[in-house]
Amino acid sequence: MRKYQNRIVIKVGTSTLTNDIGQNDLRSFDRLACVLSDLQNMGYEIILVSSGAIAIGTNKLQRKTRPAGMPLKQAAAAIGQCSLMHLYDKFFNDYDKTIAQILLNAEDMEVEGKKENLINTFGALLEMGIIPVVNENDSVSYTEIESADRLFGDNDMLSAVVAVLCKAQKLIIMSDVDGFFDLDPRLHPNAKRLECITSIGEEIKTLAGGAGSRRGTGGMKTKLQAAELATMQGIDTVIINGKNPSALYKIMKGEKVGTLFVGKQQ
Ligand SMILES: Nc1ncnc2c1ncn2[C@@H]1O[C@H](COP(=O)(O)OP(=O)(O)O)[C@@H](O)[C@H]1O
Numbered sequence: 268m269r270k271y272q273n274r275i276v277i278k279v280g281t282s283t284l285t286n287d288i289g290q291n292d293l294r295s296f297d298r299l300a301c302v303l304s305d306l307q308n309m310g311y312e313i314i315l316v317s318s319g320a321i322a323i324g325t326n327k328l329q330r331k332t333r334p335a336g337m338p339l340k341q342a343a344a345a346i347g348q349c350s351l352m353h354l355y356d357k358f359f360n361d362y363d364k365t366i367a368q369i370l371l372n373a374e375d376m377e378v379e380g381k382k383e384n385l386i387n388t389f390g391a392l393l394e395m396g397i398i399p400v401v402n403e404n405d406s407v408s409y410t411e412i413e414s415a416d417r418l419f420g421d422n423d424m425l426s427a428v429v430a431v432l433c434k435a436q437k438l439i440i441m442s443d444v445d446g447f448f449d450l451d452p453r454l455h456p457n458a459k460r461l462e463c464i465t466s467i468g469e470e471i472k473t474l475a476g477g478a479g480s481r482r483g484t485g486g487m488k489t490k491l492q493a494a495e496l497a498t499m500q501g502i503d504t505v506i507i508n509g510k511n512p513s514a515l516y517k518i519m520k521g522e523k524v525g526t527l528f529v530g531k532q533q
């Protein structure tokens with residue numbers, strides 16, 4: 268697959284955008300907007316895939332825990348998506364950047380006409396120097412929130428699908444840990460980070476556990492699935508800690524940060 272050398276897809280998870288008591292982590296939003304705007308000033312084309320709608324909506328509804336029933340989860344996503352985009356708009360605006368919202372579901376990519384439209388929309392936005400902010404269209408697709416195998420029920424996977432669709436050079440997945448470890452670092456303090464993974468075999472898959480916080484979904488399992496999809500198409504995928512987005516500068520310089528999954532030679 269021919270790729271756009273300066274195009275990068277960055278995915279940020281709920282665990283980075285909200286704090287331990289479920290409130291919006293404004294410093295995280297600000298740091299992220301600053302670094303992504305700066306990278307765009309350096310000539311990179313940026314596509315942001317952002318989770319957070321359900322958690323932010325839950326917070327806005329003054330509920331302590333994520334709603335259990337599907338209609339309420341979808342309602343929370345609809346409420347939270349507005350706040351999420353308002354926050355991004357505000358922080359990116361501080362750095363003179365315009366953003367655009369794209370809500371989509373994995374099945375949209377399977378319909379040829381829709382796929383073409385999406386490619387054209389992304390292309391037009393990027394050409395105008397606008398930063399697309401993508402999330403699942405949670406209020407119309409319950410499979411995205413609660414599918415049994417979660418293959419497409421997660422923004423990790425959606426970010427890989429977007430990276431392939433947009434022929435990105437790199438996919439960066441930001442989480443609340445420093446990368447992919449040989450054991451879940453929250454449960455095993457002595458777990459070791461793997462710096463570079465050239466092939467995602469069964470051995471690696473058994474190391475990936477589920478979500479670490481009550482706010483995150485999917486954990487490393489879905490990040491690994493995303494890395495597998497992207498690397499198969501030759502897209503290097505890096506998992507880093509979202510609390511330190513300035514690590515992105517290092518990645519662009521080819522320095523080792525987090526865990527790199529090397530894209531297959533095409
Ligand atoms: N092998 C592993 N290496 C690193 N983290 C892991 C691993 N297995 C499970 N995890 C868990 O995955 C969590 C990150 O995923 P998740 O909770 O879904 O967050 P996010 O909102 O960033 O997607 C970490 O907090 C960690 O507890």
Ligand SMILES: N[C@@H](CCC(=O)OP(=O)(O)O)C(=O)O
Pocket residue numbers: 279280281282317318319320321322344402403405420421422423482483484485486
């Ligand atoms: N679309 C959902 C995100 C679901 C999801 O994948 O969350 P996360 O594991 O934090 O990336 C939302 O915006 O709340």
